[in-house]
Amino acid sequence: MNEPFKQGEANRKVLEADETAEGRLDAWLATMLEGEFSRNRIKSLIEEGAVSINGVAKIEPKRKVRPGDLIVIDLPEPLDPEPQGEDIPLDVLYEDEDLIVIAKPAGLVVHPGAGNWTGTLVNALIHHCGDSLSGIGGVRRPGIVHRLDKDTTGVMVVAKNDAAHRHLADQFADHGRTGPLERAYQAVVWGRPRQLHGTIDAPLGRGADRTKRAVKREQSEDAREAITHFEVIERFHERPDATSLASLVECRLETGRTHQIRVHMAHIGHPLIGDADYGAAFKTKANLLPDSARAVVALFDRQALHAFLLQFEHPRTGEVMHFEAPMPEDMQRLIDALKD
Known part of the structure; x- marks a missing residue:
């Protein structure tokens, strides 16, 4: 042989x-x-x-x-295909010569990568903006200064020239500590945090599955600072023991790590509804809900996370720009069902 x-x-x-x-x-x-x-x-x-x-x-x-x-x-080195423009609809909240602000829908990947070489936000932006996007992010990520997960909805800003890209990237790197940058999210989570507002300060790094993230000890080689501030906005199906089956929580980021809110909320025992990566063990919680709510939860096939607010300084004018995106229809249906 x-x-x-x-x-x-x-x-x-x-x-x-x-x-x-x-x-x-x-x-x-x-x-x-x-x-x-x-x-x-x-x-x-x-x-x-x-x-x-x-x-x-x-x-x-x-x-x-x-x-x-x-x-x-x-074997020759594999070449990543250069993304091409695709006529994918964009919900544009604002646009000028320096930047474009959009409301990203669920299911839209931000930039091309393994398994998603087409049909991404970058493909849509290339079609919409032509050659005006910043080149700093490279051919696969032109203009991209921050990301949202594929199934997270909400406000995103994209740079249309290199000067704007550098200015916006600096603001995101600073996490709003010395400037006006703000990012706020709405999440529907299982249960209710004991505190109605608080801070989760837990470093994150790669998990056993390298596509996921996990809370790490500070001494871990890949541990990176991660801080999330949360506030319980509404509680659903409160029980005699003062607990709730689910809650609407507002989260504000002090850092911006991959999957940060999803991992942090799961870390304190309240993963996002629909989060198959970090909340799968909580699916049986739906059995405690009324039939109508249980049916809606069963059909909710993404993490219940919406980036509803983004604020930053305009890179050219210095004006503080504030944008909000309304709750997406699927999350609103989920919330309405949990209220019943």
Whole structure:
């Protein structure tokens, strides 16, 4: 049998043909690397000089494989496709020559990435703004100075030139400590925090699943400061023991870490309704709700989080700009159902 596939350098694949090896090089490689590369892709790599046998490249796909041959495939660095403009509707709250402010809907990814190379906010912005977006963020993130999760709704600002990008980025990096930047969110959470208002000061870092975040000890290598201020705005289905089945909470960020509100609220025992990543263990709480509310919760398929307020200093005029986005329809239905 052929020896098992060997991994050499980061972008190099090495195989050694055993005594049974025979046939065309492209066909043999397609068999050996079934599931990794198509025969057409292998043929292209051979013709591009990316495949060598016994140190000799520039060979033909039809070259015969012989026992003992050492075949090396040097893979080119993968290139991220440059995003193209797409006619995706935008809810524009404000726009001038320096920036654009939009209300992001649920389900819209902010910028292209693995699994989402099209259909993103960046694709929509390129179509809407043309070549005017700031280039500081790179081709995949033109003008993007902050993000919202795919299923989080609310206000976002995007820079349309490099000067505006730098000014806005500095404000977000400062987290409003010395300037007018404010970010406020509305979240519907399970239960009710013991305190009606408070501060969660808990560092965040990568979780066991690298796509998620977790509270970390300060000594952890990847721990980053994370501070969330919260206030309970409304309580739903209060019980005799002074607890509630759910609450509407307003959160204000002092830092802006990935998934910060979602992780922090789960950390204090009150994850967001609909949050499959950080609140899945609380799904059975819905069984305590009246039938009508339980049905609405069952159909709510995203984290109940809305970035309703964004305030910042205009990068050119210095004016304090204040924007609010109304509660999205699905979250309003959820709240109305919880009130019943």
